[in-house]
Amino acid sequence: MENFTKRIISRRSSIKLLGTGAVSLAGTSLLTRWGWAQPISSYTTGNRVRINTHEHYGDIEEQLLFPDDWAVEVIQMKGHGLQGLTSEQIREKLNQPFGVPQLREMAAGKRTAVVTFDDLTRPTPVKEVLRYLVDDLRAAGLRDENILFLTSFGSHRAMSHVEARSKLGDFIVDNFVWFNHNPFENLTEVGVTSRGNTIKVNYLFAGADLRITVSGIKGHGDAGYGGGAKAVLPGVAWINSIDYFHRTISCKGTNPTIGLAKVFNNDIRLDMEEAARLADVNFSVQIVYNEHRKPVDIFAGDIVEAHHIACRKANSLLRTPSVKNADVVVANAYPQNLQAPSSLGWARAGLRDGGSAVLIAQHPDAFSTMHYFDERREYKGQNYWEHLPDGKKGVQQASQIIVFSQYAQKRDMDQITSKNVRLARTWDEVIALLQKQHRTELRVAIYPYAGIQHAEVDLT
Numbered sequence: 001m002e003n004f005t006k007r008i009i010s011r012r013s014s015i016k017l018l019g020t021g022a023v024s025l026a027g028t029s030l031l032t033r034w035g036w037a038q039p040i041s042s043y044t045t046g047n048r049v050r051i052n053t054h055e056h057y058g059d060i061e062e063q064l065l066f067p068d069d070w071a072v073e074v075i076q077m078k079g080h081g082l083q084g085l086t087s088e089q090i091r092e093k094l095n096q097p098f099g100v101p102q103l104r105e106m107a108a109g110k111r112t113a114v115v116t117f118d119d120l121t122r123p124t125p126v127k128e129v130l131r132y133l134v135d136d137l138r139a140a141g142l143r144d145e146n147i148l149f150l151t152s153f154g155s156h157r158a159m160s161h162v163e164a165r166s167k168l169g170d171f172i173v174d175n176f177v178w179f180n181h182n183p184f185e186n187l188t189e190v191g192v193t194s195r196g197n198t199i200k201v202n203y204l205f206a207g208a209d210l211r212i213t214v215s216g217i218k219g220h221g222d223a224g225y226g227g228g229a230k231a232v233l234p235g236v237a238w239i240n241s242i243d244y245f246h247r248t249i250s251c252k253g254t255n256p257t258i259g260l261a262k263v264f265n266n267d268i269r270l271d272m273e274e275a276a277r278l279a280d281v282n283f284s285v286q287i288v289y290n291e292h293r294k295p296v297d298i299f300a301g302d303i304v305e306a307h308h309i310a311c312r313k314a315n316s317l318l319r320t321p322s323v324k325n326a327d328v329v330v331a332n333a334y335p336q337n338l339q340a341p342s343s344l345g346w347a348r349a350g351l352r353d354g355g356s357a358v359l360i361a362q363h364p365d366a367f368s369t370m371h372y373f374d375e376r377r378e379y380k381g382q383n384y385w386e387h388l389p390d391g392k393k394g395v396q397q398a399s400q401i402i403v404f405s406q407y408a409q410k411r412d413m414d415q416i417t418s419k420n421v422r423l424a425r426t427w428d429e430v431i432a433l434l435q436k437q438h439r440t441e442l443r444v445a446i447y448p449y450a451g452i453q454h455a456e457v458d459l460t
Contacts (some may be wrong), residue, residue, distance in 0.1 A: 061292065113146065133285070186204075227344050233275035337365070362405060
């Protein structure tokens with residue numbers, strides 16, 4: 001099992017299994033216990049668009065094939081094509097923190113340290129920076145057994161060994177201990193925010209001499225952007241602290257201060273930042289990454305100051321124009337397939353009345369994030385049948401929503417609340433459904449990494 005675990009998360013292994021160039025037809029790269037299965041598609045000609053799929057599980061490059069007479073446009077974000085940082089550049093970025101001394105200076109005289117990291121619902125390439133943080137802690141005199149890695153996923157389910165190796169990399173999991181956060185118990189109260197939120201955080205986090213967070217920057221519909229203080233609240237926080245800012249502060253989504261790219265005066269974000277101050281975070285790393293999940297910029301230091309600067313950079317790179325009145329909008333949920341339905345926002349924004357929305361969710365875990373906060377909120381004291389989908393997560397103007405996934409289950413499909421949703425297991429099925437519904441010459445807009453692309457909204 002150990003050899004298989006390393007194989008499925010290795011880019012080199014996936015190339016070997018898929019063949020030269022690691023490019024297959026979309027719908028031919030099913031991950032099985034024995035490797036990647038590759039049935040042959042019947043489509044051999046037409047428009048070809050390359051996309052990435054299977055983040056954290058090989059990051060496979062595949063091809064979408066469209067008929068020749070379709071007008072296909074790929075919509076890129078502003079920062080498309082940026083190269084990832086070199087090792088030397090990563091080291092330099094970490095050595096220039098904002099608002100606090102260098103990590104090795106802060107770690108001097110400390111005995112224990114905890115480093116947080118997010119789960120597979122986030123594309124953050126945390127393993128790209130962890131070796132450098134460890135080097136700094138070791139240089140300051142900390143022993144390996146006193147450096148702990150802690151998941152920072154709020155009320156998501158616990159991570160497995162396979163997932164931790166994919167996220168952290170071999171060096172970390174083979175040499176250091178990591179723990180799952182539990183939002184229900186083993187918590188320490190650190191104070192109450194000005195908005196009345198009682199903050200309890202993971203006792204391992206609170207008990208360390210040095211507290212370090214590592215996060216990625218992507219758009220977020222409530223908190224403005226991910227990262228920063230979100231690593232503490234909800235990251236390592238109590239379920240009731242999480243519940244409070246979701247329901248009481250956001251006022252069930254009606255608070256006008258919250259929203260995409262709203263950072264500086266966002267009530268939810270401000271509550272998170274107060275929680276991070278109460279928890280006394282010492283050093284934070286914010287990663288801005290490209291469409292291949294490679295760091296293109298890193299902002300380290302104070303958890304608020306570094307985050308604000310990182311958000312400015314992310315806003316200039318992730319913003320993406322929205323096509324209007326397309327016949328078909330294809331949203332590839334990579335690199336955030338585990339929350340794939342959010343990528344349908346591109347179809348809601350750009351699809352003509354009666355058009356077709358296509359959601360690509362090519363990931364072994366499909367998009368069923370087991371979110372204890374949601375399940376507790378929706379079903380507490382009542383049964384499942386009283387809380388069936390309410391129709392707010394579809395694409396109202398679409399004649400059909402096609403989900404292309406070799407992995408989706410009933411649980412996943414129920415997250416898309418439309419009577420006209422269809423599941424396609426192969427890309428051939430997707431094309432057939434589109435041809436059955438529409439005329440031949442279609443205008444198609446493709447968002448190739450819709451999981452991180454966001455609308456052209458200014459940072460406020």
